[in-house]
Amino acid sequence: MRFSKSKKGAIEVSINTIIILIxxxxxxxxxLSFIRSSIAKATAQFDVVSDQVKNDMINSMKQSTDxxxxxxxxxxxxxxxxxxxxxxxxxxxxxxxxxxxxIAEPCISIDDSTSHDILKVFPTIIVKNNSIxxxxxxxxxxxxxxxxxxxxGITINNLDDTLYGTKQFTIQLTG
Numbered sequence: 721m722r723f724s725k726s727k728k729g730a731i732e733v734s735i736n737t738i739i740i741l742i743x744x745x746x747x748x749x750x751x752l753s754f755i756r757s758s759i760a761k762a763t764a765q766f767d768v769v770s771d772q773v774k775n776d777m778i779n780s781m782k783q784s785t786d787x788x789x790x791x792x793x794x795x796x797x798x799x800x801x802x803x804x805x806x807x808x809x810x811x812x813x814x815x816x817x818x819x820x821x822x823i824a825e826p827c828i829s830i831d832d833s834t835s836h837d838i839l840k841v842f843p844t845i846i847v848k849n850n851s852i853x854x855x856x857x858x859x860x861x862x863x864x865x866x867x868x869x870x871x872x873g874i875t876i877n878n879l880d881d882t883l884y885g886t887k888q889f890t891i892q893l894t895g
Contacts, residue, residue, distance in 0.1 A: 774854045777809045781852050787811045788876050788885035790857070796892040797859065799867075804859040808874050808887065812847035819846050820884055821877040824857065827870035827891060838862050838891075839872060859891065867893050 773791065781789050789809045797804045812818045824839035840858040847853040857874065870891045876884045 773807055777807060777854050778852045781809055781811055786885075786887075787813065788874065788887040790874060790887045790889045793889045794892070795859075795889065796894060797862070798894050799863045804862070806857040806859065806889070807854055808841070808857055809852050809854045810845055810847050810876055810885070811852045812849055815849050817846065817848050819844055819879055821879065821881070822855075823875040823877065825873040825875060827872040829866065829868050829870055831866065831868045836861075836865060836870065838865070838870070839874070841874065845876075862891075862893060865893055867895055869893075 777789060777791055780791075787810065789811075791807045791809075795804075795806055808822075810820060822841045822843055822845050824837075824841045826835040826837050827839065828835055838859055838861050840860050842855060845853055845855055870893065871888065872891055873886060873888045875886045878884050
């Protein structure tokens with residue numbers, strides 16, 4: 721009789737172990753799907769420009785003769801700013817749709833003239849004929865930089881690498 725009770729106990733332990741494993745796998749799956757959706761949202765936000773900012777930039781450019789614009793032209797951020805972004809707009813004056821190469825120039829410290837690669841942009845932008853396209857500039861790798869003002873620029877080239885337009889702006893980094 722003792723032998724059969726021992727077998728029965730072993731089976732109960734095995735069943736409990738299997739149930740715990742199934743429960744752990746389900747929790748792991750839920751956690752991984754949450755992380756995946758969070759990463760997907762963050763990635764999608766890189767290229768998404770709020771309608772308000774987009775409309776403001778387009779309206780501002782329509783009232784000017786600029787072919788490249790940056791918002792804000794003077795940007796102050798702290799080392800603890802989360803996901804700092806700026807926006808740039810390109811106006812296509814041509815009769816055809818155009819694709820442009822976008823170059824984020826290194827930012828130069830006004831204190832010691834050192835160069836820092838802190839801007840991230842998409843490498844190309846497609847602008848329909850006689851229209852304006854707005855995109856995001858991400859500011860990255862800035863938390864370890866000295867507190868100062870950085871002179872930055874964005875250059876827009878035609879596909880044959882001839883200059884289409886450029887815009888200079890400043891970023892002031894504070895503690």
